[in-house]
Amino acid sequence: MAENRVGQLRWRVQVRRHPSAFLLAVQLLSLILYPLFDEMRSGRVLFGALGVIALMLAVWVVNRSPAKVWVAWLLVGPALALAVLSVVLGNDTLLVVSSALEALLYLYAASSLIAYMLGDHRVTTDELFAAGATFTLLAWGFAYAYFVCQAWYPGSFTGALRPGEPRTWLELLFLSFTTLSATGLGDILPLSSPARVLVMLQQFAGVAYIAVVVSRLVGLTMLRATK
Template sequence: MNDSAPRPSRWRVHARRHPSAFLLAAQLLSLLLYPLLDGTGGRVVFAGFSALVVVLAVWVVNRSPAIGWIAWAMAVPAFVLSLLSVATGINGLLVWSSLLEALLYFYAAGSLIAYMLSDHRVTSDELFAAGATFTLLAWGFAYLYLVCQFWYPGSFTGAVEPGRPRSWLELLFFSVTNLSAAGLGDILPLGAPARVLTILEQFCGVGYVAVVVSRLIGLWLLRAGRH
């Protein structure tokens, strides 16, 4: 008997096996395209990329043991508020959108960490998940810094034009250098809320490397030794 059922495409097979890779690629692609975007049109395009990253984050959460509806409850309002903030130019909407996106990214990061710690095998998707978790944590704290700067003006200063508020890219740069312990020092937290957030991110960065990354490396070396 001939089986005429269509076979899934290669992209769908890879998407099923490596959902974390698509999330990581979307994060990095939006980062690479950001310097090319300027003005209102650029903000709209970047909002679209951010929405894609949010949807992929929800997708990764749905494929992990976490409850998907919680992620959607944060993703949909964040997406709507992001579009309204671009259309109306109201900063208050952007702040609440940023807060929801931060919560969503932390939720997705926690779900990926639970996924990586759920067994004693190391798969290629778990290696992609390690990179995706780092980007989710960095993006999440960057959105929190944006909210902190809006609620507490003067929370951050920089080597260039120290008196003005820091841009989104500057806060993301600060978040990545802080999470990775690079600490370049050209952007500094001034107020108590900003410094508390910075301390929490440093703690998360050290804990992530000590617990999750070191465990994956150890299991990978153990697997390589057996082979």
């Protein structure tokens, strides 16, 4: 009994010390699992459930950072409610509005984590996890923005396969990751002006994130290692 309590206490300590690690783990887990269920309705439900967990973790991470947590709850509450209603009612408009709120939430959480990492001149383990979590938050945020753009401006994106059809969520997320990482594979392309503006904004965000945040963490880590 005592050993179980000690184990639970250690687990709680690790959770409180490294909240960014759990957010990063959920995001990566959803990436791994989603292709396995991409063509199944149950897969969409599973991905939606992981998205809910990620939203809750994003709010938790915001609470650990200097950002105002009430702003995150103001976004996550309506986003989840509209997402559920869109499934129950089969209303695509509600899904688009929910996606817009989720895009704002993920980008807000990413900005709060950046503020957290730039808040001092020490590099902690959680800040290193936060660097990875921030990347995934930015990728998810822009992917939701692409989804909204495609709904508002049909034909905004095309691809090597089925060029005349709307892009799937996984394709838009893939575009977001390749744009943010400056990989730019080119099999998913923006066509409309709003879509191209979004891609340019994400390209700028990706370059700025690497140049300012990641390079700073690397420099501080090397400085600490030399002491």
